[in-house]
Amino acid sequence: MLKKMLSVLMAASMLLSVFAVSFTSASAAESPQITGVTGYAESEDPTRVMGDAVDGNTETFWHTKFNSNEVNFETDTKNSYYLDLGAEYFVDKFEYVPKQRADKNGKITDFELYGTLDTDRESAEWSLITTVNGWTYGTSGEGTESHSVEIADPKPWRMIKITVKGSTKNDGDPNSFICAAEFRVFGTEEPSEVSVWEYEEVGTDSARITKYNGTDVNVVIPETIDGRTVSSIGAMSTSTSVFKEAYDKGVMIESVEMPDTVVLINQHAFRGIASLKTVNLSQNLTEIRTSAFLDCSSLEKIDIPATVTDIGNNAFIGCEALKTVIIRGKNTYINNEGASAYTAAFGFMEISQKTKIEGITMVGVEKSFAQRYTTTYPHIAFMTIEDYETRPELMWEYTINESNKEARVTKYLGNDVNVVVPDKLEGYDVVAIEEYTFKDAYDKGVKVESVVIPDTVIFIRDNAFRGLDSLKSVTVGNSVKTINRYAFRDCTGLEIIDLPASCSTLSDGCFIGCANLKTIIIRSENPFIDNAGASSWLAAIGFMDITQNEKIEGITMVGVPGTNTEKYTQKYPHINFMSIEDYERGGILGDVNGDDELTVDDATLIQMYIVGMPVENFNVELADVNEDGQISIYDATLVQIKIVNK
Known part of the structure; x- marks a missing residue:
């Protein structure tokens, strides 16, 4: 029904040169009753069948079985009844007509409606x-x-189920009964947007949304209503939010998607919707007016397009969770970037600016109104759009544990093949690289070649790098404690890895299948290596598969003598052991021929060198076994002693 707001409209037409009238859900014709409905009852008396409740005749009625106690609301026994609509309908109303007799028996008081x-x-x-x-x-x-119930957000249904939870009873009757003269269902085969939205006509072809009647908490504003383009949100002169009535009825709106047809958000349009977390703005928006998002306390981020020329005073005041404000326009004016009291748009809990909201970052263009705003209110940080859009948070999926104040990366989203894992995300230390972090990128063609792990990381989880055959080098941070199962399995391009002293656990299969991994440096003085003690299936290093059927030859494990690193090479003798000292010196003292082991050949070569005989491929630095600054017969003798004691 058109609201005749002529005096208001005349004034508005003088000021705005538009003709606006208001439509509500009542303005559209009421949806018709759906005909041809058939019914099924879990209980019916042979003389009062379910068909009597859908025959269009209120003189007849359906009744559950007489003189029976088979209906039980507490146990949900024979208390559900079904209506087949014959096709899919957007159901917006259900009506119940009790039997037209003046008694107390079987009239529905409580029920649940399903579709x-x-x-x-x-x-x-x-x-x-x-x-x-x-x-x-x-x-x-x-x-x-x-009695009837209107459904604010109609959805399509083919069948309706009425599960009755209570009915009237005759005095003294121990049994429960249910009856109906008519069950009526109303709806249309196409959705009716007018039932969800109320609006005002603007000019000849536009609409201004004034009220939301829906129940969906994730709201999508339509581009058109009744053939009119939705151009603005919020009434011209009101302090009431478009969403207030729905919110007050318990519709905890979480997100709003706005079409690109919208150019104006009027004052108070979203005011006080404390459940609102995200809003995707129109890319053609030009103005956000006074108090538009006032007290939207759960809103976390807003991205304002460059088309916006003006952000009104108090527009985002009271948005205590709003920590990221992106303003893409250099000339977007923000009240009050040059600031008197009561007119700021961001950064305070109340319009009097008594309480600052800390931790806000305003993202914008250098030398813009946005940057000047942060100069006026220095508790708000400024970041350029370029820096914001290349920050680590965009390159990773991750989880945050606020109680432990830590982050864990779960998926790499970047395209760089030389990857640096961030040490912080959202200000929290990154402590773990989780399962299959790089798999999705690899499957999409990002052949990661190198990874630098920061000192904050403690755990490299199961399968974290598994199958990255392009991976050639990994720099492991100095805090890593655990490399879990299969973490680097089948990383066939990896040739060397240097694990810090903090790394005390190498789980089963963590380097299995690394065919070219020939140098593994383990700096821990007390490492646990699956399986240094070993039963089959649990080796961490040195085999192509977990069954240990195929050895990888030519591996050297570098570590502290006498620890599990050396014991592992004793368990698997195809793997050589070298002390860290020897490795950093460039080889084993006495191994003058460079074959990574002490043999009689080395002693013989030292003796030949001492007497001046020609020798080839002789490492002079490793010949001074006793490190006295001279190469003598004592050095050759020490090599022989080491061979005997090996």
Whole structure:
């Protein structure tokens, strides 16, 4: 029904040169009753069958079985009844007509209404549409008046289920009964947007949304309503939010998606919607007016396009969770970047600016109004758009544990093949690289070649790098304690890895299948290496597969003598051991021929060198075995002693 707001409209037309009238859900024709409905009852008396409740005749009625106690609301026994609509309809109203007799028996007081798109009621998946409690009939239950429930956000259903939870009873009757003269369902085969939105006409072809009547917490504003383009949100002169009534009824709106047809957000349009977390703005928006998002306390981020020329005073005041404000326009004016009291747009809990909101970052263009705003209010940090869009948070998926104040990377999203894992995300230390962190990128063609792990990381989890055959080098941070199962399995391009002293656990299979990994440096003085003690299937290093059927030859494990690193090479003698000291010196003292082991050949070569005989490939630095600054017969003798004691 058109609202005749002529005096207001005349004034508005003078000021705005538009003709605006208001439509509400009542302005559209009421949806028709769906005809051809058939019914099925879990309980019915042979003389009062379910068909009597859908025959269009209020003189007949359906009744559960007379003189029976088979209906039980507490155990949900024979208390569900089904309506097949014959096709899919957007159901927006359900009406119940009790039997037209002045008695108390079997009139529905409480029920749940369900819908499904399936046609088989027994196998159908049912969705709750609404719950109704407390219908009454006259003063004592003998009335015959009809009741109905309107459904604010219609969805398509093929079948409707009525599960009755309570009904009236005759005095003294121990049994429960249910009856109906008519079950009526109303709806259309196409959705009606007018039932969800109220709006005002603007000019000949635009609409200004003024009220949301829906129940969806993730709201998508339509581009058009009744053929009109939605150009603005919020009434021209009101302090009431478009979403207030729905919010007050318990619709905890979490997100709003705005079409690019919207050019204006009017004052107070979203005010006080404390549940609102995200808003995707129109890319053609030009103005956000006074108090538009005032007290949207859960809003975490807002990205304002460059098309916006003006952000009104108090627009985002009271948004205590709003820590990221992106303003893409260099000339977007922000109240009050040059600031008198009561007019700031961001950064305070109340319009009087008594309480600052700390931890806000305003992202924008250098030398813009946005940057000047942060100069006026220095508790707000400034970051350029370029820096913001290349920050680590965009390159990774991750989880945050606020109680432990830590982050864990779960997926690499970048395209760089030389990867630096960030030490912090959202200000929290990155402590773990989780399972299959690099798999998705690798499968998409990002052949990661090198990875630098920061000193904050403690755990490299199962399968974290598994299958990255392009990976050639990994720099492991000085805090890593654990490399979990299969963490680097089948990284066939990896040739060397240097593990810090903090790394005390190498789990089973962590380097299995690394065919070219020939040098593994383990600096821990007390490492646990699966399986230094070893039963089959658990080796960490030195085999192509977990069954240990194929050895990888030519591996040297570098570590502290006498620790599990050396014991591992004793368990698997195809792996050589070298002390860290020897490795950093460039080889084993006495191994003058460079074959990574002490043999009689080395002693012989030293003796030949001493007497002046020609020798080839002789490492003079390793010949001074006793490190006295001379190469003598004592050095050759020490090599022989080491060979005997080996």
